[in-house]
Amino acid sequence: MIFWLVPAAFALDLLLGDPRSLPHPVVWIGRLIRRLEAALEERPKNRRLAGVILAAATLAVVFASAWGALALAGRLGEALAGALALWLAYTTLALRSLHSESRAVVTLVEEGRLDEARLALSFIVSRDTAALDREGILRACIETVAENTSDGVVAPLCYLFAGGPVGALLYKGASTLDSMVGYRNERYRDFGWASARLDDLLNLVPARLTALCMVLAALLLRLDAGRALRTVRRDARKHHSPNAGFPEAAVAGALGIRLGGPAVYFGTPVDKPALGDDLAPVTPEHYRQTVALMYLASLLTLAGGVLLTWCLRHNPCI
Template identity: 40%
Template sequence: MNSIWILPASLLLDIGFGDPKGFPHPVRLIGKFARYMEKFTRKYISSERFAGIITSFSVYSISFIFTWIIIEFSRYLHPFLGELISAFVIYTSIALKDLLDHSKDVYSALHENDLEKARTMVGRIVGRDTANLEQPDIVRAGLESVGESLVDGITAPLFFAALGGPSFAMLYRSINTLDSLFGYKNDTYLKFGWASARMDDLANYIPARLTAPILCISSAILGFHPLRSFKILIRDGRKHPSPNSGLCEAALAGALKIQLGGKNYYSGVPSEKPKLGDPDRKLVPNLILDANRIVFLTSILSSILFLGLGQVIHLAFGTFFQS
């Protein structure tokens, strides 16, 4: 991206508007196209793994190319129009406001002592069973969702937008969307979703490793526990089954001096996740607000770092990485 204002403008749009209800969000279009491709490839390709590969790379390609065509056509009409469309596309790839709003809904329900409502609210942002969760487990679920979503919902799309522009931001969003749709280790998607899950791990690898240390810095600025955050990041960050998700969760656990992880249930089946951090503090609702403050500042600092990296790359390589 040539214009340095595009990325900050995109982030401000997300902070201000989030994802309005009824808005024709590109991620929903990506999801619909992915489901169509799944039906098509499963029908005509006997190998589930190969069908999944074809589905994934078809969606990735269309997402990238279609965005590139829109941006280039708008630039052809007027350079400033191209920049406006670029900012809008990047804005749709970010989910900071939605993450903060959904976690605040969980906090509000707990603050009102409405456990049933809190279970419903947290069920909107996690995949585990929530019908029987008590307050500490609801808080833990909310915090784990905030920590995990920091990368794939905010800093990773910012990273690809800063280094490659709006087309790369939308490419990343398609990768993350397909992992959400197909990246399950069950009979239906274990083979079909293999490529989607591996691509998501690859795409998040660098952003996760840049974001986690920034989270430690944010915890220092906000008066939390940066040394503990960094210690737990190093000690526990790689315990998570995902090569990326555990890093920010561990750093967040250390910053708040709490322990995340433990037993969850998925469709009634227990799943034991590794424990991240130490249980020095009880899991109380106010921790959700503390986590939101850390996530918000981490997002801002990450965007500044990524914008700087993008400008260095642009100066070094010219238009090679432009969308």
């Protein structure tokens, strides 16, 4: 099933994006996390243990729900099981929505509506956006597209190929946990520790694969693939995250711009390390090149996964 399922889910995401009128498993996962968090916060004596319980309980419910739904659908009919598997797989990908949401911000910047652009940006990044200038808004857009190419597209593709819809939904569960409680502030430093570390672990391979695909995409797009590779090797590990620096450094190198630098998160200044070389001011064209890198890197991941799956099907000893 996986051989046809993943390309079909990818195509469906490109066609439909993320319609807000349809039910979405990630939204349900978020609601589950909030309810479990509220229940566990009433027992504050061991915050780190409570965070471990939160992560374990969330993933257990996600696994049981996804596996149970697919098993039940399988009993009712193969067509129903296939349709459900396709829908679940499709909901784990965020390629088109990442493009459309970031493009809306850049369009506002190009129209000179910076206050509206800052507000729109605040819905897709975790940093404070109120004080960002034009270039800061564009830089934040490029960074989030680069990072989320890994988190929102390449990693889900990897887990779809490895574990089908259930595996990808478990990954999305861990990613949602990290986005909701995996912060280093006073409230979540201990409570979100397990969620943050789990997300780091699950993204170790996808982040590096994303950087490699970005370099190959830069070569195909006639950008500076050599500088992209050098920048990844030089700067990727400077990032505070063990993973986010890899796709961001690849994009910075390919485009000849500098990403990172000082930012504000939840009112606290953070001196993020600089990635790349400041060879040119950041412009909307750099954003469009980043989007092209995102699409091509995603397609390369899909093609590689399909090829590997085909090889394993026909040569099981590999």
